[in-house]
Amino acid sequence: MPTRIQKEARPDTMLLNMGPSHPAMHGTIRIMLELDGERILNSEVEVGYLHRGFEKTCEHRTYFNLLPYTDRLNYVSPLINNLGYVMTVEKMLGVVVPERAQHIRVLMSELSRISDHLTCLAAMAMECGAFTVFLYKMKAREFIWDVIEQTTGARMTTSYIRIGGVRADLHTDFDVVLKKAVAETRGVLKDVHGLLDKNKIFLNRTRDVAVMSPEDAVAYGWTGPCLRSTGVLYDVRKAFPYLIYDRLNWDVPLGERGDNFDRYLVRMREMEQSLRIVEQAAARIPKTSPALTAGGIEPSAAIRDSRRRRVREAVALSPNLEGSEEYRYPDILASDKGYVVPPKEETYTSIEGLINHFKFFMRGHGIRPPKGDVYFAVEGGNGELGFYIVSDGTDRPYRLHLRAPCFHIVAALEQLIRGRYVADVIPTFGSMNMIGGELDR
């Protein structure tokens, strides 16, 4: 079936197809270009190559079980997606999250933001030919991911932020690893500034290319670093502060012209601000209860004993559950019994614990928010990441909609590349940070 551009193209022009698997681009998106020589007269962007049925699938999962699907939306910053979804549900339920958990959430989402910006700029630079920058940024990202892995147990798909708090407390060595990651990232940012800021090739391809006016940006629904690059001050963390962002000291970097270079620069500066936030949050984080001395009886022995008597000794959990022992629960999870997974120690050793656990996961039970709908947004890597959930009082959402920031940004691609050269598509597309999982859902 002919597409719009095939029908409308002038007979003397050439149609060129970029994507969905193109050597000079990343992600799965198809751009049809109508070319007059090197000039782009018109274009048509086709999305949907990564439509995985996220929203429909969520209607069949319980509120607790659909968390892993949110990891895979913007897969470069999964923790922010977790946060957005979880805070939406919390808003519906009215859960109060402990202070320490709030600090951990801020720490983790800022680290995620850094990894998101690093990846976006790395890909953009690589496609412009700056392969060194790509390698440097990937190096920094590995150090950030070391912190994330140590805390959450996974590198990417973490499912760490849970309804009511976080899954596990920070590791005892957290400060050491964090310090290293921050220092390494700072170094890499400095190197990258040195490599790109005055680089003639990079400037030629980005300066004054694909300029977006603030009015158009707002009209398209742009948010995040792309909107701020045009000079509009809108950051969900400042406009509608959540968690502890209003208590920390940080700035919102703004661009002036709204071209590719500004989008690059705003992202770079934002990473510096994120590092500032991370350091402050790490310094202010409330102290936890003292670490339990290692040991305790084996779960299997505890289960055996629990048939005869009430087990009062500490139960050694498997290393996978490190950080989520029962005595840490007050620090990291809300006290509401119905919204959080009961501690494993109780599940293993007492009949009430087992029943609680069973009821939490049983079909038709578990988390059941009141009837109604709710919208909540957090500042994602690309902008305002909003979740809209309609609840009909059962244990699964009646409808879940995601406001994906990069959907609105990619919508403006056709306008931005009109009249430009073919080569300008690459940095323009790169600076938008198109993430398939979020765009196509």
Place this chain on the structure above:
Amino acid sequence: MGVTEKHMSRDKKKRPPAGQFITTQFNSLLGWARKFSLFHYPFVTACCGMEYMSAACAHFDIDRFGAGWTRFSPRQSDMLLVVGTITHKEAPVLRTVYEQMTEPKWVVAFGTCAVSGGIYDNYAVVQGIDRIIPVDIYIPGCPPRPETVLDGLLKLQEKIQHQDQDWRWKKRTY
């Protein structure tokens, strides 16, 4: 230092003992050559691509195992890495890319989505790429850690080494 240099120069003059040769079969020689010169084409669609990047970059460095050269054109590559979810909309594209590759070619299913559809058991996702193209190695994980990827690569190399190789003037028995 002087002594060593003298020693070395004397060594250099020594001629190699006669008869330094190895015996092998052409098949395994070809397998040996092929397994260490895998040019790969990453067909990156989704989240697993992030781990592919990690595996390819400095920390894990897939280059150590002879698969460092990423070619972004199917016509220049031997190994197709299918990284990420393949939806029904994407499937014809993947098939085309596979058919554009020249022989000999190997396919790696990278991540649970490519292996079996993964957590997306729904209307949109192809339940495993082996429904559309033949697969040589399955690397599980959602996403697989870079170590798993490297392990998968080693397994593929082993497979290539022991495979019946194809070459132009080979006598066909069929």
